[in-house]
Amino acid sequence: MQASDMSIELPRNFNAGTMYPPIMRALNSLETSGLEALDIDFKGLKFIEPVGVVILSNLIEYVIRRNVRVTLSGLSKFSEGTVYLDNSGFFERYLGCKLRPYAKCPPSCLPLTMVSNAQAVGYLHASIIPWLSDVLRTSEASLATIRVCLDEVFSNINFHSGVDFGCMHIQQFKQSNEIQIAISDFGVGIPSNVRMIRENINDSAALKLACEEGFTTQSNVKNRGAGLATLIRYLTTKDRGKVWIVSGNANLSAIHDPTTTSSKVTARTTIGMYPGTLVRITIKPDSIQDLATDVESEEFSW
Amino acid sequence: MVIRVLDHVEHASTYDEGDVIFKLLAPRLMQGEDVALSFDGVSAVPSAFINASIVRLAEVMPVADVRKHLRILQSTKQINELIRSRFEFLASREL
Numbered sequence: 001m002q003a004s005d006m007s008i009e010l011p012r013n014f015n016a017g018t019m020y021p022p023i024m025r026a027l028n029s030l031e032t033s034g035l036e037a038l039d040i041d042f043k044g045l046k047f048i049e050p051v052g053v054v055i056l057s058n059l060i061e062y063v064i065r066r067n068v069r070v071t072l073s074g075l076s077k078f079s080e081g082t083v084y085l086d087n088s089g090f091f092e093r094y095l096g097c098k099l100r101p102y103a104k105c106p107p108s109c110l111p112l113t114m115v116s117n118a119q120a121v122g123y124l125h126a127s128i129i130p131w132l133s134d135v136l137r138t139s140e141a142s143l144a145t146i147r148v149c150l151d152e153v154f155s156n157i158n159f160h161s162g163v164d165f166g167c168m169h170i171q172q173f174k175q176s177n178e179i180q181i182a183i184s185d186f187g188v189g190i191p192s193n194v195r196m197i198r199e200n201i202n203d204s205a206a207l208k209l210a211c212e213e214g215f216t217t218q219s220n221v222k223n224r225g226a227g228l229a230t231l232i233r234y235l236t237t238k239d240r241g242k243v244w245i246v247s248g249n250a251n252l253s254a255i256h257d258p259t260t261t262s263s264k265v266t267a268r269t270t271i272g273m274y275p276g277t278l279v280r281i282t283i284k285p286d287s288i289q290d291l292a293t294d295v296e297s298e299e300f301s302w
Numbered sequence: 303m304v305i306r307v308l309d310h311v312e313h314a315s316t317y318d319e320g321d322v323i324f325k326l327l328a329p330r331l332m333q334g335e336d337v338a339l340s341f342d343g344v345s346a347v348p349s350a351f352i353n354a355s356i357v358r359l360a361e362v363m364p365v366a367d368v369r370k371h372l373r374i375l376q377s378t379k380q381i382n383e384l385i386r387s388r389f390e391f392l393a394s395r396e397l
Binding site: 121124125141144145147148151152155213214227230293294295296297298300302 | 313315316317345346347348349350369373374375376377378379380381382384385386387389391
């Protein structure tokens with residue numbers, strides 16, 4: 001292996017908690033030694049969480065965009081993790097074929113999909129909402145607030161990331177019936193955007209600020225500073241779900257706060273850097289009836 | 303005059319769709335005309351649509367005049383809550 005080539009081994013369980021060491025190794029090499037080829041070694045991988053599919057995809061897209069050749073190795077034996085990746089369409093995208101010819105996304109998940117800004121609204125209306133309606137056994141109309149939440153994430157990518165698509169994967173957990181939606185872009189990241197107008201702010205403070213209503217970087221004439229705040233409000237104020245955002249050297253969790261019946265938003269500095277932005281939305285299954293009340297007719301008054 | 307959103311845009315989901323509605327509303331409201339905006343067939347909208355179509359009106363005319371001349375028809379709780387919260391936020395910034 002040449003000096004500008006490197007291999008990263010995936011940990012036994014790849015998830016949002018274990019993602020930083022392999023990501024940091026790749027990014028450090030990219031910045032310091034002009035990485036030309038990156039091999040991702042899957043032989044130690046036993047499990048991968050749904051959000052891990054999007055994280056891996058994001059890393060690969062990020063380095064490919066910087067002209068790094070990517071190879072995947074350690075795939076001679078199948079583990080639960082590689083089978084999950086295979087079923088989610090990961091290897092089909094990055095190897096050009098499935099590991100197992102019969103690999104197929106189960107009804108409980110939507111495969112890894114690259115969603116361009118131009119296609120986002122159509123994909124949301126034509127694919128995601130009908131699928132959610134099917135697995136949650138509810139009408140598409142009652143999921144309108146969920147559609148709006150995803151609209152807010154796609155708008156955030158469109159207005160702020162500087163890239164023209166994000167990767168997405170959705171999984172329904174059988175036992176809890178929770179729906180987990182992971183969307184990531186490999187753009188400039190939220191903290192870097194915030195620092196365009198708040199020069200010295202650290203990543204965690206920047207992430208928290210970006211989620212406050214009315215804060216806008218004005219990076220785009222269409223940006224009015226309400227998207228992430230709206231996403232968090234709809235899901236957490238009434239305990240319908242939770243939001244987790246990772247960007248740069250920070251993450252932010254937003255959950256329902258039963259003591260104040262509002263949102264509890266916590267931002268933290270992370271041990272590593274995430275290239276771009278990752279948003280994970282968790283929808284509680286028992287919130288579906290409540291979500292349906294949002295679309296009830298109501299007379300408007302100022 | 304009644305402007306039905308879905309007569310002019312496909313989904314009411316994006317900033318650009320909101321901009322179409324803004325261009326229909328703004329000249330009429332600025333002339334003091336009473337306009338009703340109908341969300342017939344729309345169950346929920348994201349902030350980008352409301353920002354582009356209605357919140358921007360506050361940049362070209364006083365908020366009091368927007369409230370006086372613009373009526374919202376056939377809307378839902380989500381749409382109403384979003385419009386109100388965006389205007390309440392604008393009002394709080396003006397205090």
